[in-house]
Amino acid sequence: xxxxxxxxxxxxxxxxSAAIVLSTAVPANAAITVTxxxxxxxxxxxxxxLASNCNQNATAVVEGTDVSIAxxxxxxxxxxxFTVPQGMKTGTYTxxxxxxxxxxxxxxxxxxxxxxxxxxxxxxxxxxxxxxxSGAGIVLAAAAGMWLLKRRSSAAA
Amino acid sequence: MGESGGAPEPAxxxxxxxxxxxxxxxxxxxxxGGLGLVVGSVVPMPHLRxxxxxxxxxxxxxxxxxxxxxxxxxxxxxxEAVGVHAPLTGLGLDRNGDFEVPALRKPxxxxxxxxxxxxxxxxxxxxxxxxxxxxxxPAVFFPVKELEAGDVIEVTREDGIVVVYEVTGTESYPKRxxxxxxxxxxxxxxxxxxxxxxxxxxxxxxxxxxxxxxxYAAHRKATxxxxxxxxxxxxxxxx
Numbered sequence: 001x002x003x004x005x006x007x008x009x010x011x012x013x014x015x016x017s018a019a020i021v022l023s024t025a026v027p028a029n030a031a032i033t034v035t036x037x038x039x040x041x042x043x044x045x046x047x048x049x050l051a052s053n054c055n056q057n058a059t060a061v062v063e064g065t066d067v068s069i070a071x072x073x074x075x076x077x078x079x080x081x082f083t084v085p086q087g088m089k090t091g092t093y094t095x096x097x098x099x100x101x102x103x104x105x106x107x108x109x110x111x112x113x114x115x116x117x118x119x120x121x122x123x124x125x126x127x128x129x130x131x132x133x134s135g136a137g138i139v140l141a142a143a144a145g146m147w148l149l150k151r152r153s154s155a156a157a
Numbered sequence: 158m159g160e161s162g163g164a165p166e167p168a169x170x171x172x173x174x175x176x177x178x179x180x181x182x183x184x185x186x187x188x189x190g191g192l193g194l195v196v197g198s199v200v201p202m203p204h205l206r207x208x209x210x211x212x213x214x215x216x217x218x219x220x221x222x223x224x225x226x227x228x229x230x231x232x233x234x235x236x237e238a239v240g241v242h243a244p245l246t247g248l249g250l251d252r253n254g255d256f257e258v259p260a261l262r263k264p265x266x267x268x269x270x271x272x273x274x275x276x277x278x279x280x281x282x283x284x285x286x287x288x289x290x291x292x293x294x295p296a297v298f299f300p301v302k303e304l305e306a307g308d309v310i311e312v313t314r315e316d317g318i319v320v321v322y323e324v325t326g327t328e329s330y331p332k333r334x335x336x337x338x339x340x341x342x343x344x345x346x347x348x349x350x351x352x353x354x355x356x357x358x359x360x361x362x363x364x365x366x367x368x369x370x371x372x373y374a375a376h377r378k379a380t381x382x383x384x385x386x387x388x389x390x391x392x393x394x395x396x
Binding site: 030033035036037038039040041042045048050052053077079089090091092107109110111112113114115116117118120121122123124131132134135137138139140141142145146149152 | 177180181184185187188190191192193194195197198213214215218219220221249250253254255256258261270272273274279280281285286287288289290291292293294295296298299330331332333335337338340341342343352353354357358362363365366
């Protein structure tokens, strides 16, 4: 029996590659990750939290505050939300999610809610006031023209 | 069409019967247009908000579903389309809870919001840069308002990976009403936002923030060509 030898080799190779494919495609225990959206915001912002690969109900706390969040199971994830409470100081906070015996965290930054001061003003064109003055000029010219028309017509009459 | 007041007098040229009503109409249009310009420049234009997809930001986003990168801080940003080649510094919040910005004496430098995701990680990476400074005139992010959908932005990370983003749009918002849900919210893929100033300049600085929205397209190991790219230094911006 010579034939089985290569067959056995092939079978082994197929089996091995199948095992590799399976083990990479379905990790035994994928790590939990936490994602927040948005990642920054002012007091009153609603923040959604997603614990990926957490296939059960989870809970979370915003460390250093008394905010706690329930994350009910949702498909293969757990998901919930909280609202940045009045009086929460600006700064960066850790949102720690506990999923069974695992935990993971993500950061949220409480800001004043305003934009960024990204300019000194040296190139500001102030287009708006240019528009204002040209508009005013046109109004004046039109009014003067109408007055002239009126005067000529009454002079002709 | 004009009325003939008695016998025509060939010696006197009288264009008025036809001229006057036309002139009146033209002047009325001018008057209305001028008034429109005046009112329009005084009353702020209402801003259209893009509709959000429902209530759930994760409806179209699966943070664990893609082959996204781990954490590594960005070091530089390159935008070939508008000639931006800038070093990046880490930025957080100042004492008032406002966004830190690069020093005004470093017009060539941009920054990244270091409490958020790094480039290639899932979530929004936010870069901030000045549009101008008192002394330099135009600064590092002066040209980003010219970016159009499809333009490429490349951010290099400390680990030597270059993350490539594609611009999806540019918006301008009053600073008091920066839409955090859009700027700091998740998208289906890792996202990038460039923030600079725009609008009118007054006592409180610029009135608006210009935000460039971009989304992840690809990443690569930095090539020799990438590493040879010049960085625009401070001297690039001094007049």
